Amino acid sequence: MTTFTPPPDPVRAALDRALHALAALGPELAGHANRIGAILWSPPRIVIVGRLKAGKSTLVNALIGAPVAETAALEATNVVSVYQDGAPARAEVVLLDGTRRPVETVRGQVTALSTPPEEIGYLHRWLPSAAIRDYTLVDTPGLATLTAENEARTRRVLIDGFAQTRTASVDADAAVFLFDSTPRADEMAFLAQLGFTPLTTLGVLSRADGFGEGALGLRNPLEHASEHAATLSAQLSGTVMTVLPIAGLLAETSHTGALTENDARALAALDGIEAFDLIDLLDSDSPAAVPPEVRGRLVDLLGEYGMIHGRTIAARGAAALNEWLVANSGVPALRGVLAHHLGAFAVIHRASRIIGELDQLAYTHPARDQIRGIADQLRSDPALHTVVLFEHLKAMLDADPASPVTTELRRLVEHPTAAGKLGLPPDATAEAIRAQAQQKLSWAHMQALSTMTAAEDAALVVLIRTYNLLAR
Ligand SMILES: Nc1nc2c(ncn2[C@@H]2O[C@H](COP(=O)(O)OP(=O)(O)OP(=O)(O)O)[C@@H](O)[C@H]2O)c(=O)[nH]1
Ligand SMILES: [Mg+2]
Structure with a gap:
């Protein structure tokens, strides 16, 4: 079996240390450390969501480079499917109670599901494919009021799963959201419920080859789609990182x-x-x-x-x-965004998910003080600084997305360089960076005098710490 072996990185090292400390607290907690460690040592998960027949499975096939996701009227098109790199090619159904059952495949294709779809949490498939080494793809049944059942299935695994039985939950780290025109209000509402940030959500204007008046229209549909995608990208900047026009079929x-x-x-x-x-x-x-x-x-x-x-x-x-x-x-551009942007933020999301698991354990376990100590130590580790900013960004997006504090947090997480984090051009001098950090610091202190929410209170503490670091 091939395993995910990403390059060494300080975030993972810090998380791994914390999990070792957790395991050292006793055999039962070692079990928890192993369970949480499985998240750390597997690629982040990117879920593909969107309306019925938007082209989700077609895009999954294009990205994987094999016709594995069902696009015909097969029953597998009605269940959530997880595609993970691994050999040999095989598949399991994960039932709602977390039980796993092997499923027969023929040349990588699932032929029949022997379990009624309503009992299935998701279908877990492994394929040896370099294309999905860095992230696992999750294909979902289309959303439409016409197919209330499919919608319920997608919700159950992606949303309800978070809160209720964690066993059958997919726990995605980022989303690719497909729409073939301007997204409708119900689609936007669904997306908001998924709880991703604009940094971990990519918009795709799908079926770009048929956009507008289509192949016979006066305008070239690909060019028209590209223009419309740019407009949508600006309109939806509070929800998605960008919108790319894609003709997945091609x-x-x-x-x-x-x-x-x-x-x-x-x-x-x-x-x-x-x-x-x-x-x-x-x-x-x-x-x-x-x-x-x-x-x-x-x-x-x-x-x-x-x-x-x-x-x-x-x-x-x-x-x-x-x-x-x-x-x-348009798929080469999409691959670029997955590799360099969405993928990178999915890694941050996954790290915050792991800290969240520690928090959860600290709530429920008798050794809560020690576990809390481990989580606190992680949060104060400089390697995890961006992850902590990301946690606050998530909280602020819930509490008050329009707050200037939210904007600042987003910029700090989004940009890798000091100049970028402060909204300065890339060639800003060290002196300009220090001055700007000082200015932001005074601003944050002012803001802290009259906060609107508890989330803002907490976020400002971290913002002040961040600007102090940048001012040095
Ligand atoms: N012309 C064109 N057709 C496409 C494109 N992408 C998908 N299709 C077609 O649209 C139909 C639906 O595609 P799927 O990939 O199955 O869509 P889906 O979103 O997975 O559908 P559900 O899972 O049933 O919601 C298929 O007949 C595809 O061939 C595209 O980029 N261009
Ligand atoms: Mg499909």
Whole structure:
């Protein structure tokens, strides 16, 4: 079995030390330390959420590079599925009470679930794939009032699971939220309930290849989607880190190796037909140019946009067409954000989840004083400073998202450099940084005189400590 082996990092080292200290308190607490340690030593979890048929499973397949997530009307599309790197490929259902049962797979595909979906917490799948080494992906059933049952299932595992039976909860660290136009009020409400921060939520404008008037419209749908994504990104900045336009189907077809030379030849044979006539041809059973079933396969693989605009490239062969598909899918940009931004904040979220586990234990366990001592020591460790700021950011997003204290916390967590943390340009001098930190310090002291909430009180203590550090 392959295990997650990330590079050495001071946050993990500090958490690991704390868990060793916990284990040293006795055999029963060693059990808890092992359970919490399992979170630490597995990749952070990124959950894909969104409306019914938004393209979630297609995107999961594209990212993993294999057609593993069900997109057809299979029962597996109705359960939450966790995709984790690991060999050999295998699957288990996790029942609502936490019991695990193996599930049969054929070439990595789940064929049948032998357990009724309403008894399943989630489906846990392992696949040997470098694409999911740094984060585990969680595919969820679509949200829509039409399918109250699916929605309940997604909620049960992602939201209720946090508070109630932790056994069947997925405990995600970040979310990718898919919508195919402007998100609706109910979707925004669901997202708020998930309890992620804007730093751990990425918006995706999905099915970008059909955006606006679609493939036959006057505007290029990908360009139109890209413009709309930028507008949404600004509008939703309080909820998501950014919004990326994605045509998941194009990347899925390319990354899963579905496209053959025959497909490229057939597509090239359709070159020269007027776009409108081509779309009409797709709906007819005329044997013109290529047989109807081949045209059907092409539209499944490429969509209308891919067929119309990929025809000329197709003459250069399947490899060239694949390259074109990836370049137009938006998925390379998404991978970049997952690796460098969302992934990094998911790691911070996971660390805060681990400290939260210690807090929880301190509430309920007879050795509460010692456990509290371990948690306190962790929070005062300089390596965990960003994690502590993140905890306060979460509390402030709940208590008073519009407070300037929330804005300051977000900037401090979001930016890695001292200049960035203080809202200064990257080339700010050491002197300018000190002066700005001093100014922020005076501001924080002023704010502390008249706070609105307990969360703000607590946050300002940490803000003052942070500006003091930056002023040195
Ligand atoms: N043209 C186009 N079609 C897409 C794209 N992404 C997904 N689709 C199609 O949309 C349909 C639904 O895609 P899925 O990936 O199953 O969507 P989902 O969000 O997982 O659906 P549920 O799990 O049932 O909510 C499938 O027929 C996909 O081929 C895309 O980027 N472009
Ligand atoms: Mg799906």
